[in-house]
Amino acid sequence: MKSITRNDHPTTGILASVRTFFIRFHVGQIARASHAVKTKGVPFRVLFCYVLSTIFANQSTYRNYLKHQDQLQFSDKTFRNLLNNGKVKWQKFLILLCRRIIQFIEPSTDSKRKNVLIVDDSMYERVHAKRVELAAFQFDHVRHRHVRGFRLLQLG
Numbered sequence: 032m033k034s035i036t037r038n039d040h041p042t043t044g045i046l047a048s049v050r051t052f053f054i055r056f057h058v059g060q061i062a063r064a065s066h067a068v069k070t071k072g073v074p075f076r077v078l079f080c081y082v083l084s085t086i087f088a089n090q091s092t093y094r095n096y097l098k099h100q101d102q103l104q105f106s107d108k109t110f111r112n113l114l115n116n117g118k119v120k121w122q123k124f125l126i127l128l129c130r131r132i133i134q135f136i137e138p139s140t141d142s143k144r145k146n147v148l149i150v151d152d153s154m155y156e157r158v159h160a161k162r163v164e165l166a167a168f169q170f171d172h173v174r175h176r177h178v179r180g181f182r183l184l185q186l187g
Contacts, residue, residue: 045087045132045167046080046082046084048083048087049080049083049087050080053080055129055135056131056132056135057131058076058079058128059075059076061124061127061131062075062076062079062124064123064124064127065118065119065120065121065123065124065135066118066120066125067079067113067116067119067120067139068119069113071105072105072186073105073109073172075113077104078105078109078113079113080109081103081110082110082114091108091164092107093107093164096110106157125150125184129148129150129186132148132186133146133148139171148186148187149185149186149187150181150184150185150186151184151185151187152182152183152184152185153182153185154169154171154173154178154180154181154183155180155181155182155183155184156171156178156179156180157181158178158179158180159180160179160180162167165181166179166180167179167180169181169182173184
């Protein structure tokens with residue numbers, strides 16, 4: 032009986048796709064416009080590329096960091112500080128990125144069709160998640176109360 036091996040690292044294909052996405056949609060310019068820049072140390076582009084590649088590889092960033100920390104140029108606190116930085120305007124970042132994506136997609140659609148992107152911020156509730164990575168109390172605007180879990184941002 033053959034066993035299926037598990038891929039424990041982000042493949043070069045995912046990393047290459049993320050880099051292509053960064054170049055095509057000028058994510059660096061969008062990051063500067065939304066104050067998502069670092070003054071010293073590892074650049075924003077490297078950290079954000081790492082976070083996205085681990086997400087699309089269906090891995091936890093922290094667990095991946097623990098496996099590959101000898102190969103990386105930064106600590107786990109570095110990318111967490113970037114994501115939790117209060118000066119970064121993440122909503123502006125997402126709006127500008129969506130605008131670039133719309134401008135890219137719009138020429139390929141028929142002029143008679145309506146162009147629509149649906150953005151949904153769903154709540155993924157984890158009631159008993161006291162020790163789950165990045166789980167926090169989030170405000171659920173549907174129920175009008177705070178619940179423990181994750182906020183999922185989906186673009187469709």
